[in-house]
Amino acid sequence: MAQEAQAVSGAENGAKASPVVFTAAKPWLVVEAPKANDAVLFYKAAFGAEELSRVNDPKRKAELELPLIRSAELKIGSSVFVVSDLTDDSSSPAKSAVSGLVFCLETESVEAAVAKAVAAGAVSEDELTEGEGGCCGGVVGKVKDPYGNLWLICSPAKKCGDVDA
């Protein structure tokens, strides 16, 4: 009976019955292109960061020796963060990240999570898109919180070939 009431309440809200569960909130460092590779090397040398995975930009520019980094996942202690080259590529999930902090939230319920954030006062940016990279490998929603920070809400990046640890 209690379960039934809950399901009805969920339907009334227009939300999916499944609860929103986030598995991680990874901060994203966006570096002026093409310096992200240097930044990754620096974080390894300075802070002992371990590179978990890397996705390069498929559109490699002729004048660049190395491809731009779409996202590299680094781990320090128990914490994971993402480093990317900032480009004007409109398909990059980090393109709105000119300044301020970007968090990457992972969940299986992207649409419900965006709705919940907006109900709490966040502003939705753009439509849901398909992402690619260490953080956002599937559906990506974007919301800006009332304090100027961007939160990417993404399904987990299952497509990424993680480096065997």
Place this chain on the structure above:
Amino acid sequence: MAQEAQAVSGAENGAKASPVVFTAAKPWLVVEAPKANDAVLFYKAAFGAEELSRVNDPKRKAELELPLIRSAELKIGSSVFVVSDLTDDSSSPAKSAVSGLVFCLETESVEAAVAKAVAAGAVSEDELTEGEGGCCGGVVGKVKDPYGNLWLICSPAKKCGDVDA
């Protein structure tokens, strides 16, 4: 023989023999005062964040209903981040954090960690200080990476009364 050479090399660098081990790298969101409490409430409502601990500013201003937040630790999934009110209090470790990302790195070897980061190209900011808060409860060093981000290098915050989970 190899160990001896290593020890001599370490002494020559002026660094401690103990290796630098970071246990966590927590990002820090600095919010225009006095909105950090609203921000914490928002992150709970929007993203289901769990509050692990909170340290208020001891210098409560008369015109404020609530004390300012020096640092509140929030957890989403496996990730922990810190939220603070941005004030002009010179004793706050977050005072240089007007813009850009702040990471809080936890280690038992603060001095050696700062030296290693500087050797890798970071710029040391300020002397070592004593911090207070969810992130920086002991000795605090500050370095700026070549990409404009501030890294606080701190001994773990043992003095903070963590909420029992």
